[in-house]
Amino acid sequence: MRQxxxxxxxxxxxxxxxxxxxxxxxxxxxxxxxxxxxxxxxxDWNLLAVAFNPDAKDFIGLRNYERVMWGRNIEWGFAAxxxxxxxxxxxxxxxxxxxxxxxxxxxxxxxxxxxxxxVVLPGFHPGEGGRWYDRRFWPTVGNTVLFVGLTVPGVTxxxxxxxxxxxxxxxxxxxxxxLFFLSQVLSVTVVTLIWQIMxxxxxxxxxxITEVMGGTPINWLTDQQFxxxxxxxxxxxxxxxxxxxxxxxxxxxxxxxxxxxxxxDNARGARAFWYITLPNLRRTITLVVVLxxxxxxxxxGQSHLMTQGGPNDTTQVLVRYIYQTGFRDxxxxxxxxxxxxxxxxxxxxxxxxxxxGREKDE
Amino acid sequence: xxxxxxxxxxxxxxxxxxxxxxxxxxxxxxxxxxxxxARTTSSTAFGLVPLPFTADNYAALFTFGQTPWWFLNSLxxxxxxxxxxxxxxxxxxxxxxxxxxxFKRTILVICLVGLMVPEQAVFIPLYTxxxxxxxxxxxxxxxxxxxxxxxxxxxxxxFFRAIPQDIEEAARLDGVGWLRIxxxxxxxxARPAMMTLAIxxxxxxxxxYLWPLVSAQQREYYTITLGLASIQSNFAQSEGLGRVMASGxxxxxxxxxxxxxxxxxxxxxxxxxxxxx
Numbered sequence: 001m002r003q004x005x006x007x008x009x010x011x012x013x014x015x016x017x018x019x020x021x022x023x024x025x026x027x028x029x030x031x032x033x034x035x036x037x038x039x040x041x042x043x044d045w046n047l048l049a050v051a052f053n054p055d056a057k058d059f060i061g062l063r064n065y066e067r068v069m070w071g072r073n074i075e076w077g078f079a080a081x082x083x084x085x086x087x088x089x090x091x092x093x094x095x096x097x098x099x100x101x102x103x104x105x106x107x108x109x110x111x112x113x114x115x116x117x118x119v120v121l122p123g124f125h126p127g128e129g130g131r132w133y134d135r136r137f138w139p140t141v142g143n144t145v146l147f148v149g150l151t152v153p154g155v156t157x158x159x160x161x162x163x164x165x166x167x168x169x170x171x172x173x174x175x176x177x178x179l180f181f182l183s184q185v186l187s188v189t190v191v192t193l194i195w196q197i198m199x200x201x202x203x204x205x206x207x208x209i210t211e212v213m214g215g216t217p218i219n220w221l222t223d224q225q226f227x228x229x230x231x232x233x234x235x236x237x238x239x240x241x242x243x244x245x246x247x248x249x250x251x252x253x254x255x256x257x258x259x260x261x262x263x264x265d266n267a268r269g270a271r272a273f274w275y276i277t278l279p280n281l282r283r284t285i286t287l288v289v290v291l292x293x294x295x296x297x298x299x300x301g302q303s304h305l306m307t308q309g310g311p312n313d314t315t316q317v318l319v320r321y322i323y324q325t326g327f328r329d330x331x332x333x334x335x336x337x338x339x340x341x342x343x344x345x346x347x348x349x350x351x352x353x354x355x356x357g358r359e360k361d362e
Numbered sequence: 363x364x365x366x367x368x369x370x371x372x373x374x375x376x377x378x379x380x381x382x383x384x385x386x387x388x389x390x391x392x393x394x395x396x397x398x399x400a401r402t403t404s405s406t407a408f409g410l411v412p413l414p415f416t417a418d419n420y421a422a423l424f425t426f427g428q429t430p431w432w433f434l435n436s437l438x439x440x441x442x443x444x445x446x447x448x449x450x451x452x453x454x455x456x457x458x459x460x461x462x463x464x465f466k467r468t469i470l471v472i473c474l475v476g477l478m479v480p481e482q483a484v485f486i487p488l489y490t491x492x493x494x495x496x497x498x499x500x501x502x503x504x505x506x507x508x509x510x511x512x513x514x515x516x517x518x519x520x521f522f523r524a525i526p527q528d529i530e531e532a533a534r535l536d537g538v539g540w541l542r543i544x545x546x547x548x549x550x551x552a553r554p555a556m557m558t559l560a561i562x563x564x565x566x567x568x569x570x571y572l573w574p575l576v577s578a579q580q581r582e583y584y585t586i587t588l589g590l591a592s593i594q595s596n597f598a599q600s601e602g603l604g605r606v607m608a609s610g611x612x613x614x615x616x617x618x619x620x621x622x623x624x625x626x627x628x629x630x631x632x633x634x635x636x637x638x639x
Contacts, residue, residue, distance in 0.1 A: 008539030015463040018544065022454035022515060023469070029488065029510035030476050036487035051493065165374050172371045178625065179378040183385060184632065185617045187569035189591040193610045194384045196594065197391075197403075203603070205387055208404040237384065245633050298482050301571050305591055319482045319572070326486050327576060336486050343483035350478040 041065070041336035048330050057333075064337035068137050073130025080122035087118030106286075106355075136313065136321065137338070144318045147232065147299055152292040154236040155243050156285065162240075163247035164273055177244070184241030188301035195234035196221065196306050221307050227315045231302040239295070243288050250284030251277070283356065290353045294346060318342055386410055392419055392611050396602030403603070419608035427601070428581060429609050432589035435501075437616075439585055440567035443505045447514045447563045448556055455518025456544050460530070473512040481507075481572060489576050499583045504574055508567065514559050517634060521555035522548060554627075561624060562631035568617055586613045 009017065041064050049056040078084055094112045097103045103111070126132060162180060166173045183191070199220035201207050207217030220230040254277065262272050278285075300319040303309055309316035309324075318338065326335030391399065393412035396419070398405060406413040423429045457463075458470060488507055489498075497503045529551075530543045538546075549556075574588045584592065590613050593606055621628045 008537075009541065011461055011540055012463045014540035014544075015457040015461040015466075017541070018453040018457040018461075019469070022450040022509075022512075025450060025506065025510045026473065026476065026512065029507045030479060030484065030512075031472075033484040033487035033491060034479055036491065037484055040487060040490070047490075050490075162374070162377070165370060168367075170367075176371070176374050176378045178622075179382050181629065182618070182621065183381065185565060185569075185621045185628065186385075186614050187587045187590075187617070188571050189587050189594065190388075190610045190614050193590060193594045193606065194388050197603070197607075198384055198387070203399075203403045205383070205403070205408055208408055237381065240381075242632055245629050249633070294480075298480055300482070301591075305594065322482065322486070323572070323576075326489075332486055332490065339483045339486055343479065346480050346483065347478050 037336050037339055040332055041340050043333045045333035045336070046330050047326065047332050050332070060333075064333045065341075067133045068334055068337050069134075069341070071126050071130060071132035071134075073127040074124055074132075075127040075130075076123045077125065078123065079125040083122040084119050087115045087120075090115030090118060110352075134334075136316065139313065140316045140318055140321045143228070143314065143316055144297060144299065146228065147235075147303075147315075147317060148293055148296045150228070150232045151235050151239075151296050152289060154232060155240055155292055156288055158236065159240050159243035159288070160247055160281075160285070163244050163251060164277055166244075167248060167251045177248070180244055181241035183238055186238065188238075189305065191234060191238045192302060192305040195230070195237070199230050199306075222311050224311050224314050227307050227311055231299075231306055231315055234306065235296065235299070235302055239292075243292065246288050246291075247281065247284060250281050254280045287353070287356050290349055290356065294349045294353065297345065297349075298342075383410065388607050388610050392604055392607035393417065394604055396604045399603040416604075419602075419604040420612075422605055423608050423612065427605075427609075428584070428589060429586070429612060431582070432584050432586040433612060435583060436568055436586040436613075438501055439504045440564050442501060443508050443567040444560050444563045446505055446509045447511075448560055450509055451514030451518045451559060452549060452552065452556065453544070454515045456522050456548060458515065459519045459522035460525075460527075460548070461540065473515060476510075476512045477516070485573060485576060488573075492577060498577050499580045501583075503577045504583075504585070505567075507573060508563070508570075514563065517559050517562075518552065518555060521552055525551060557624070557627050558631045558634060561620065561627050562634065564620065565617055565628070565631070 042059060042061060044058040044060050044063075046056065090111065094103075094108060094115055097111075098108050132138065166176055186194075197203060198205050199207075201217040201219045204217070204220075206220070210217050218226055220226045258276055258280075259272060262268075262276055267275055298319055299317050300323065303315045303317045303320050304323070307315040309320055319342070322335050322338045322342065325331050325338065387408075387410055390410050390412045391403065393415055394405065394409070395414060395416045398414055403409045458466065458473075484507075492498050492503050525548065529547060533543050533547060568585075569587055570585075571587055571591065574585045575591070578584055578588060581589070581592070586609075590606075590609055593601060593609065
């Protein structure tokens, strides 16, 4: 340090000087693109046309949103009795649990909102002579929700069980954790490369094992019944690690005295897991579930590389549809409207995540 | 340590082995000759043991094909992004955590909102913006967008907040300026947090797929992650299974080595990254 230099920047000047590099990149590459995305979504904006002539875009207000999400003669009714019935049961169940005070306020609201959405959303359908303007959008959203709905419980339950089993600081457990976590650091393209060949009916390891056991190999990635299951399996394999580590951290906070006391009452193993581990881990479980929902709702690579959205659109997911609409069909306006839709959903879950995170600090 | 414990270890070893099998299989296939693989992938123990053995696939990777070049691109982009993120995050994190200035709360809130914006929601406007500037197919196009993500700022901010105030008060009494306090006193203290952030960023950069996919259209600017995606769609016909698998192994090597050496930091980084954005 140089000594004897008396003049230096004031606190305020230093602060702005230090903040400037981040604020500039933040404004240029996140805030501006975000608003520009909304701006694009309000235009009829063709990628190639605008590239040749910057004025070749028409302001059309919310038409893109209408084209993507709405249709002609859309009516509401009990069009999907199964899902809507499930929603109604959910609503009744929420009311019951709320009455008997078995749920926290947060969980009541979450369960209630999900049930309500299940009743309301599947009810929209085209009436006589009507049709959706974009026939693929809602099925794509549905596939994404299905993917999340299969992956998140899969990851959460297996990670929870494994973490509960490995909650000891020994060398063997350390090695086991490393093995489970290893796949997490691989890139999506390596994961899809491995699993594409794993699932291959001719060369795949799974097919080879089924053949030895006398079964007929399944054509995983091109069979409508199995394609979604295949990308879910690959994803669970890939992303189990973080959930497991978060659960292990949560388990560290449960004091061993509780378990010792419970052991005196003969509560060990499965009983201890059910009556002590689960209730004490509630907050961590909620956090992991919300995190996984945010992460997996943005699924792209698995669908894009393993199944190309097929067969017959059964694994087409939202981000891939945005990518295709924008860069294959050059419809940037419509793609941006879908991206805004994605942001709204992600934003809602981020707010939930933020609230849970805050509860922890208090 | 009782008998129950050993049974538990054995019981957990089975799923752990199953978890390892896909990776092991990739490594094993990469060491088998392509003409054998064209006939069968389960020569020895379902192909999990690389017999017949060959290292030709790796030799071929380094003599033809663009894999070494893509690998170098990934290295440049990942290191550049790591340095960039570290530079903007440590400075901004320090200013927000330990300096007083007007509109500080406003800036904090604005940055917090930015955590909610996923890459997938801004990649289209970013694409048009970079296209207007003529920046696509360059290293800075691949690096810059991630520098705007505020997660690093929050990681550093939390770390700087936890350091006791008297450290810089003593220096202030000696008349040391804020910038030097940052550079000479707080930055050296922040090494563990910087390490976590560096690993988080490096892993992200190495594994990122969507942005390189839209930004790098010329094969010379592909990252290894993107390059691997481009050769896997027609792997069996053109290159041979063994060689594609060898590319996969090469693509994973840096992150796996990073993970095995700095396991604690990697786990910390990924949970921090996972739980905050």
